[in-house]
Amino acid sequence: MLTISNNLKSVSHRFLAVSAALSTQILLFNSFALNPAFSQIVPDNSLPISSQVTRDENLHTIEGGTTAGGNLFHSFQDFSVPTGAEAFFNNATTVENILTRVTGGNISNIDGLIRANGTANLFLLNPNGLIFGPNARLDIGGSFFGSTANSIMFENGLEFSATTPEAQPLLSVNVPLGLQFNQNPEAIRVEGPGHGFTSVDALFTPVDRRAANTGLQVKADRTLALIGGHIDLEGGIVTAEGGRVELGAVAEGSVSLSPFEAGGFALDYSSVQTFRDINLSQQATADTSGVGSGSIQIAGRQVTLTDGSIALIQSQGRDAGGEISVTASTLLAVNGTNPDGSIPSRFESNTVATAQGGDITVSTRQLVFRDGGQILSRTFSTGDAGKITVHASDFLELSGEAPLNPLVTSSIVGLALSEGNAGDLEVSTRHLRLLNGGLIGSPTFFGSGNSGNITVNVADLIEIRGAALIGLTSSSINSASASSGNAGNITVNTARLVVADGAFISSSTLASGNAGSTTIDASESVEVTGVNVVDGVRLSQIAAAGAIVPEASRQLLGLPPFPSGDSGNVTINTPRLTVSDRARVGVSNEGTGIAGNLQIQANRIELQDRGQLTAATASGEGGNTNLQVEGSLQLRRASQITAEAGGSGNGGNLTVSADTIALLEGSTISANAFEGQGGNIEIATRGLFLSPDSSITASSKLGIDGIVTVTQPEIDTSSALVQLSSNPIDPATQIVSACAIADENTFVVTGNGGLPPDPTGVLRGQDVWIDTRLPRFIESSSAVETHPSEEEDHSFAEAVRSTIEPQPLIEATGWHRQEDGTVELVAVPSRSSIDRFLPSNCPPHHNPSDDSSSFELRGERLPTVP
Structure with a gap:
């Protein structure tokens, strides 16, 4: 136990010693990082001709080094420049590149001036890290490379390495070709006070660089x-x-x-x-x-x-x-x-x-x-x-x-x-989100310059939603003209597009320039829905427009009271288009210019809750609307499709082609005008359904009304013809062999004709289809006694005679009471009435006059009369 304790004590002492050493190194490193005055420039003597450093107070003059062609090589164990100090590479002016490496284990901390002669490029390589303080400056004639790479590469596989500084045949070296990083190099940090740029505003004035702060800087070019x-x-x-x-x-x-x-x-x-x-x-x-x-x-x-x-x-x-x-x-x-x-x-x-x-x-x-x-x-x-x-x-x-x-x-x-x-602007991604005022735009202001074209390619989904929470900017993709220049075109390619909560896609004019066109190709769907939830006024829309802006904005931007430029066109191609909750898709012009055209091709279009497809002007010519819908077009709950003109302009024309069209719950399709002529509406559909409170109009309040035309597509009657067989058939297989009531027989008709209009009708000549190729087996006659001839097909006659005795349906002509009080309908049919309902191939009916027995047909038994 004592031995273990002594060993632990020994280990503990060694651990404390190592910890103290590490702590000392950490403190020294922190002091070095925080106070670069302790730094120094120390050569490592690893080159054939070593670098020499002469210090005169804060000036460190660096001379010597190894020259190879236009390259001058220096190698240092440490290289740092304190605040207020200067490192001066006193090179010959014929030197093209000064290549400096640091092979020790310390960071290079530069907070003073690095200077060199002539136009030489300076490479500073330290894999342990570089820090440039707020006072760091460069005064060199060439380019500057600060790097924590392991080595500088040259042709023929040669390297000037800071991690393996063994001598290389440097005299064969020419121009450096690159930097080699092996694994996890250290960081580079540049500190400073920030740029100090000023700008009157963030949009309409350039950056003022005259009072900007300076930092690391090289000569021009x-x-x-x-x-x-x-x-x-x-x-x-x-x-x-x-x-x-x-x-x-x-x-x-x-x-x-x-x-x-x-x-x-x-x-x-x-x-x-x-x-x-x-x-x-x-x-x-x-x-x-x-x-x-x-x-x-x-x-x-x-x-x-x-x-x-x-x-x-x-x-x-x-x-x-x-x-x-x-x-x-x-x-x-x-x-x-x-x-x-x-x-x-x-x-x-x-x-x-x-x-x-x-x-x-x-x-x-x-x-x-x-x-x-x-x-x-x-x-x-x-x-x-x-x-x-x-x-x-x-x-x-x-x-x-x-x-x-x-x-x-x-x-x-x-x-x-x-x-x-x-x-121009070109954006591509898999999923695009423009939220809370985020936008992609290209406007033109104050001059004759045109705005750029915008192209957005999105593989999956575009979401454009809402507006800025404090400001007035809606999320959008937009191109606008607020000058004499023209707005650019907008092209959007995606699978799905959602424009919601007051967001928009628009190319517009606010002045004399023309708006651009907007084209959307969505391989799955387009949904435009809702208004801005903050103000409840800004509509979600896809549009090309001439718009009037508020007075304050007009004064700020120098805009006219009414735009005079023309609107562009809007084209949408998608399997499904949904416009709902007051949202709008269309072209419009609130000024004196003309509206563009609205072209939509879809498999299905749904307008709900005051959704709108519009082509309208305040005074110019109304735009045209062309809707090509392979499936259904539905308008519900006060939705609208309009092509209208105010003032003296004529209403635009509206063309709709759809498999079915439904206008429900107060919805309208209109091409109206005020003083000009109302536009024309042409509708081609297989089914048009209007609720009583919905309408289709083409009118003018003071001028001539337009025309509404509804047509059904042409029907190809040849597609209903049946190709008949040219091979003769056996009539015995085509004619029912019995006419008995209540039996489960089958009656098959081939071709057209040959049946009365209804089951109770009489077969007339105009109803009969005759195939002259069939043999005439039966001679019809009004006489009941008519029988098939001996020469007719024997097998056919046998089939007829083997059938059950038919019971023809005959109307009751009287009634009588049974002994038990039951009322029974009876009829004594005439011979002609029976024959009229018998097909000619049925056996002749038994004639009651041929024997002494009476003949009586009984109808359905009725309930007993009390």
Whole structure:
């Protein structure tokens, strides 16, 4: 027991010693992280020609190193730059690339200045992590690469490794080709005060960058790349004016480098096996605005922008903008605004000059924007805005407004604010949700620029529901003209579409520009239902419209009292369309322009509870409505289909083709006008059913009424003809051999004709169908004694004679009382009356005059009369 106790005591002492050592290391690490003044730059002497560091107070001058071609290699055990300090790479100006690795076990903490001569690119490689503090600055002529990769790769399989720093034949090295990540590299963090951008509003003015804060920045047209494990920008700012910013969070794999002739590098992540997360928070910024074609590429597992953080390209010259490219293997999340609510978190591309704005391309599995998160492409000049392309393989949701600014909603928007055109928008996913004011839109304001076209491809379901809880924005897919420019077209392809609770899909005009067209192809169903639950006024709708806006909005946007542009068309193709609870599908124009046309092709259309299909104008020509329904068209509970015109315009024409049409419970189909001529209504259906309180009208209050025409489809009578056999048949198999009452016989008729109109009728000549190919077995005669001739078919005669004696039905002509008081109906039939009902093949009736017996037919026995 004592031995065990001593052993435990010994183990305990060793454990305490190890714990103390670990605690000391942790404290030293924390002190190092919190107070970079303790950091230093220490060479590791692993290169053929070692690096040399000379310190003069806060200036660390770095010389020496190994040169191979245009590359200069440095290797350090530790590399950190304290606050207020400077690390100066005193390289020859002929050096193209300065490649620096850190082989020790410490993080590199940079909170001072890193400087180099000439235009050399600087690579800083530390697998243990990189932290850039709020005072970190770069003063280099080339591009900067900060990475926690294991090694820098060159051709012929050579590596400059920070984890295995054994000597390599570096003299054969030329241009670096990429970065190699083995497993779980450490993070890169950039700290800062946030961008400090200002904006009069979040929509109609560009970002003012003049008073913006600065952070890590390279010269114009160069690349600033941070490639590591997790990438965190906590108020951090990375800038490359007209150049390129690369943020890549890589866990395992390789990233290739491709140099540009004009300077800078592009990175390719196609060989990365596993990504890590990227977070931009506290107004963090990736900015490549400038006169050149700046680009931003962000690649990670989960990419998050919060607190008004921005990835920004603002084209300020003649060169077309580059691209914002975002790849998130699992999730892209954008939420919130800066503290005053003026700038939401977003990916943003603007042009303020003659150049075209940069495109924005997003690829992820799930995309979720909430509380005002945005993707925004705008033009404030003659240059066109960039295109927006978003692909979320599983799920895409835009929901809600910014808490501090109700006018900012979660959205994907292309906007024209001058002479240039807005860019097109293309969105694809499996499931799309636009909720509480979330929208996909492309409007044009203030100039002649056109808004962009919107294409939405959704494999499964689109849900567009509700409106912003505080603001006035409804959830929508919309394209609008509030200027002389035209609105773009909207194309939606999906399996199922639901527009509910005041949401809408619309291409509209508010001024002199024309609205675009809206086309929806839904392979399963389209449902439009309800009104906004907050105000009870805004209807759910799919529309192309010319609309009047409230006075306050007209003053703000400089809009005319009435729009003069024309409405576009609405086309819907789906097996089932349901419009209910005051919702509307249609085209309209409240101004002086004409309404577009409404075209719907479906297997079934249901309008319920004041659901509407409309084509209407206030004063222009009414739009036409064409409904092609393979199955049923149902209108219930005051639902409407209208093609109407106010003022002097003529009512539109309404064409409906359906298998069956039912108008019930006060529903209407109308093509009316006020002063102009009423429109015409043409209905083709196999069945039209109207309740007494429903109607179909084509009238004009002051002009000429239209015409209502209801037709049934042509019937192909040839389809009812029966092809008769050309082969002779045996008559004995076609004629009933007995006519006895109450026997279970079968009577079969082949062909048409040959029967009286009813069972009690007399067989007349015009009723008889005669097949002249059949032999004439029987000669009919009015005489009862007529018998088949000897020459007729013997087997047929035998069959007839073997039948039971028939009992013909004869009307009672009298009655008498039996001895027991029973009344019995009797009849003494005449010979002619019997013969009239006997078919010619039945045996002759017995003649009672041939013997002395009496003949009496008894009818049904009646109950006894008291």
